[in-house]
Amino acid sequence: MTWIMGSVDQSLVLNLKPYKTAKDMWEYLKKVYNQDNTAKCFHLEYEIARYSQGDLSIQNYLSGIQNLWAKYVDMIYVQVPIESLADVQGVHEQSKRDQFLMKLRPEYKAARSNLMNRDLSPSLDVCFKELLREEQRLATQTILQQNKMHDNAIAYAAAHGKSKGRDMRQVQCFSCKEYRHIIVNCAKKFCNYCKKPGHIIKECPTRPQNCQASQAVVAS
Template identity: 45%
Template sequence: MDSAPVCVKFTGTNYSTWAFQFELFLKGKDLWGHIDGTDIAQTSNPDTSHDLKASPSWAVLDARIMSWLLGSVEPHIITNLRAHRSAQSMWNYLKKVYHQANDARRFQLEHAIAMFQHGSLSIQDYYSAFLTLWHEYTDLVTADVPVAALSTIQTFHETSRRDQFLMKLRPEYESIRSSLLNRSPVPSLDICFGMVYTRRSRPQSLPVAHPLSDPHMHQNQLVAAPPEPLVRRSPRVSIPPDRYGFSSGNSISALTAALSNFDIPTCYSHAVKHDCWRQAMQEDIAALEANHTWDIEPCPSTIVPLGCKWVYSVKVRSDGSLDRYKARLVALGNNQEYGVNYEETFAPVAKMTT
């Protein structure tokens, strides 16, 4: 019980933070009754109440609480507490004098939160400073709130704190901010910070330096590779490859004539009437599911899903005969929005299985 009650001393301007810590400390020691008077109020007999207050055990505990109070405030405040002879009297004096300035401090915090911006701070420093302002503001606002309404106010503050944190981020975080705000439900503040921090920690792609376009690269810095020894090679006849399997000069017209023999549908309602196209669509769906292309999830009411369409084609052999029917399910990319439906783009690459 001789340990320091609080880690933050009362300076005259941080009453809510200090009082919150000191109250928790006394309640943990089961001594809060010396402050709110419940130790005396538990006995209805005035004589018994007087005996309880005069008992050595009660007086020793109250003196110990007073010493904790004096040790947790700045020296210039101790002078004002010398006239008080009980822990309850000291506590009531501090509350009466310093708790009245909460309205002015609350206005200062509201203004500071409204003007606070990410600016040049790192994401960790911005998050820490932002929470410091909000925690002190929440302590002031909820100090006198009834317990029944406390959860509602805390929920409102959590939502407002999360939204302000996202809105005050620098423009470079616009994509991740839009992605988080368009989720249903929007994640909590700690999850949002974790995702923003993780995104910021990703290694950035390094630009490719082009020597000829580098203003610091001079022409005399380019060293030619030593010439390789000449090796006599046998003459080789170059034969251009055939295109589309047709060796004649009329390859394009022959291919067009071959494709014109097939009725290629332009919409699903036309293709679904034919067994060959239904089979092609079933094969494509099976391939997409085998590759785990998607996960089926319920669509939130606030999200508009992207559309898709079927694209049909035929594959012909070199002699112009039918090889197989092909159907591909593609998303309507013109409806996608950067930062909402996707965040990064990549150069197209070949599918390794083809």
């Protein structure tokens, strides 16, 4: 009993004094900590339910989900009989995969539908690998679109400059959609890859393709 009193948090010592045996103390502590775990489980279930990709990359989004689920199952599995553990784990893995897919950003709608409508449901790892490829495809597509808009803006400015003395009031930026400038001179550039202002995706220093291109230039 003395060992128990010396091991618990001081805030619980007074609550233990009415109990005269170690068994009664343990029963009380079990009840208290079980209630605490119930509250934690409820909070984690809430966090898992509201978690979504938002502005995260596919890699960071999955890491966040894995972290929340790891905390949750650590508390849940200790209460599951060993003979039922495999079944519960299977249900949780499917739930985790479905949540991962359903909380993706809208641009992944087509990829999500493809994964969820297969005859054999793919694992979370398979979904992750395919979505990484889709993320890369979307980033490349965005670069091509921005390059096209950039070229169109320059051509438009040049054409109107010749015929109208470069009346920039009629020129629209394809990045911020405001007038009187083109994307090259835009003060509100925004990168759709790293989600940061100040540059567009073709100039993004964190994008692997751009880093490789810079290294190739330096090497040459």
